[in-house]
Amino acid sequence: MKEATYLPIAMRLDDARTLVIGGGQVAANKLRLLLGRCPDIAVLGQIDDHEIAQEVASGRVTHLGDEIAPDTLAGLMPGMRLVFAATGDFALNRTIAAMAQSLRVAICVVDDPEPSSFITPAIIDRTPVQIAISTNGAAPVLARRLRTQIEALLPDGLSRLARFMQAQRAWIKQAQPDTQIRRRAWENFVDGRGAEQALQGDDMAARQSLEDALTGAPMQGEVWLVGAGPGDPDLLTLAALRLMSNADSVLYDQLIPPAIMDRVRRDAERVFVGKKRSKHTLPQDGINEELIRRAKAGERVLRLKGGDPFIFGRGGEEMEALVDAGVTVRVIPGITAASGCGAAAGIPLTHRDCAQSCIFVTGHARADGTLNLDWTSLAKKGQTLAIYMGLAPMADLCAQLMAHGLPPEWPAAVIEQGTRHDQRVHVATLATLPTLVIERGIVSPALTLVGEVINHRRLIHHQEA
Numbered sequence: 001m002k003e004a005t006y007l008p009i010a011m012r013l014d015d016a017r018t019l020v021i022g023g024g025q026v027a028a029n030k031l032r033l034l035l036g037r038c039p040d041i042a043v044l045g046q047i048d049d050h051e052i053a054q055e056v057a058s059g060r061v062t063h064l065g066d067e068i069a070p071d072t073l074a075g076l077m078p079g080m081r082l083v084f085a086a087t088g089d090f091a092l093n094r095t096i097a098a099m100a101q102s103l104r105v106a107i108c109v110v111d112d113p114e115p116s117s118f119i120t121p122a123i124i125d126r127t128p129v130q131i132a133i134s135t136n137g138a139a140p141v142l143a144r145r146l147r148t149q150i151e152a153l154l155p156d157g158l159s160r161l162a163r164f165m166q167a168q169r170a171w172i173k174q175a176q177p178d179t180q181i182r183r184r185a186w187e188n189f190v191d192g193r194g195a196e197q198a199l200q201g202d203d204m205a206a207r208q209s210l211e212d213a214l215t216g217a218p219m220q221g222e223v224w225l226v227g228a229g230p231g232d233p234d235l236l237t238l239a240a241l242r243l244m245s246n247a248d249s250v251l252y253d254q255l256i257p258p259a260i261m262d263r264v265r266r267d268a269e270r271v272f273v274g275k276k277r278s279k280h281t282l283p284q285d286g287i288n289e290e291l292i293r294r295a296k297a298g299e300r301v302l303r304l305k306g307g308d309p310f311i312f313g314r315g316g317e318e319m320e321a322l323v324d325a326g327v328t329v330r331v332i333p334g335i336t337a338a339s340g341c342g343a344a345a346g347i348p349l350t351h352r353d354c355a356q357s358c359i360f361v362t363g364h365a366r367a368d369g370t371l372n373l374d375w376t377s378l379a380k381k382g383q384t385l386a387i388y389m390g391l392a393p394m395a396d397l398c399a400q401l402m403a404h405g406l407p408p409e410w411p412a413a414v415i416e417q418g419t420r421h422d423q424r425v426h427v428a429t430l431a432t433l434p435t436l437v438i439e440r441g442i443v444s445p446a447l448t449l450v451g452e453v454i455n456h457r458r459l460i461h462h463q464e465a
């Protein structure tokens with residue numbers, strides 16, 4: 001048979017009758033497509049499916065009888081806009097299809113495209129937005145997989161945004177008769193903060209943004225403080241991905257790997273703000289000023305941070321500076337290094353047997369190279385320490401923990417490049433870890449875990465020991 005090609009269209013059914021033949025689960029799947037889209041749905045065949053029975057009982061669907069007889073069908077079909085053959089009986093479905101084809105009634109045979117005059121796509125329904133994915137019937141499983149992938153990219157408030165835009169059409173058409181100016185205003189609205197406001201359900205603010213777009217008022221910038229997670233792009237949140245693809249510019253540092261930068265909008269301006277522990281770092285004040293300057297110039301600035309922006313990322317300071325300067329800020333959390341490294345190394349952060357708490361602590365040394373930490377509370381059993389930035393002062397760190405009461409054989413581990421493809425996990429004790437760091441040439445970023453949870457480590461994925 002010659003391969004069929006299809007035209008995807010969106011069909012109105014609000015004045016139509018439709019017929020589903022069959023009463024099992026396959027028929028129920030098709031019925032679900034029609035419910036809410038077609039007011040007059042009939043079912044023919046013995047009803048075995050609970051959902052269909054419920055719809056019939058509620059009066060939303062008409063049951064035309066148990067028997068699927070040719071005479072009945074011949075009488076029914078001409079009045080139907082669409083017919084679904086969903087009996088689960090291949091031969092019977094084909095007979096139904098032949099009859100429909102001869103009567104020139106649109107017919108879809110479930111899982112059998114050949115005798116069908118139409119097929120149903122995989123649908124993403126965010127009414128009024130609908131996305132249909134069709135493979136011409138070639139690979140329905142692929143269509144469903146694509147649906148999942150596309151669905152992940154769509155913002156949660158998409159329906160709200162589309163309805164908002166629909167509701168504004170009338171006045172905006174009156175206010176601005178020129179189609180081209182109107183279209184540009186809509187484009188600026190969709191690209192700007194207005195769309196985000198409508199997605200969040202803030203219709204008042206969205207309306208103001210739309211009016212600004214229409215009058216050509218300069219676009220208001222803002223800053224998005226976004227956590228990019230520990231490095232594996234699969235650990236980005238949906239919100240992070242969406243903002244990454246909308247930003248005008250991005251400020252990032254060495255914690256953000258290329259695999260994540262690849263997902264930032266291609267024509268966003270990239271500004272590298274530095275390498276820690278080096279002279280080429282843009283100081284924090286400089287970063288704050290840059291963020292403020294760009295936002296005030298109307299840019300939507302993405303401040304992309306490793307892990308979570310509010311955990312040892314100075315995100316708090318940036319937020320304060322921005323808000324004090326009158327800049328709108330949004331904060332998107334990310335998976336912090338401790339969570340990411342624990343999961344990727346197979347080490348739980350708490351455990352009923354041995355760790356009732358987990359302390360996130362920074363090993364960032366003071367200018368004179370010493371650590372200023374509350375050693376008495378850190379050197380305790382029954383808890384896990386997750387030490388960020390603890391690589392350089394490792395010797396001091398382990399010595400202090402032992403001096404304050406933890407035994408030399410107390411478990412300690414370093415997770416290097418956690419969650420990334422070159423991750424290495426080094427398991428040791430407080431006594432042996434400092435030497436190990438040097439011997440194995442462990443480099444940043446690396447997270448240190450201390451505590452008996454390390455004894456509960458299990459090898460997962462394909463990690464090396």
Ligand code: SAH
Nearest residue numbers: 230307308313336337388389418445446447
């Ligand atoms: N805001 C970040 C932490 C920034 S401080 C977060 O929430 O994760 C930087 C320190 O985080 C590094 O020195 C290292 O200790 C840790 N870190 C960040 N990413 C890491 C990774 N992929 N693997 C191991 N440690 C990581």
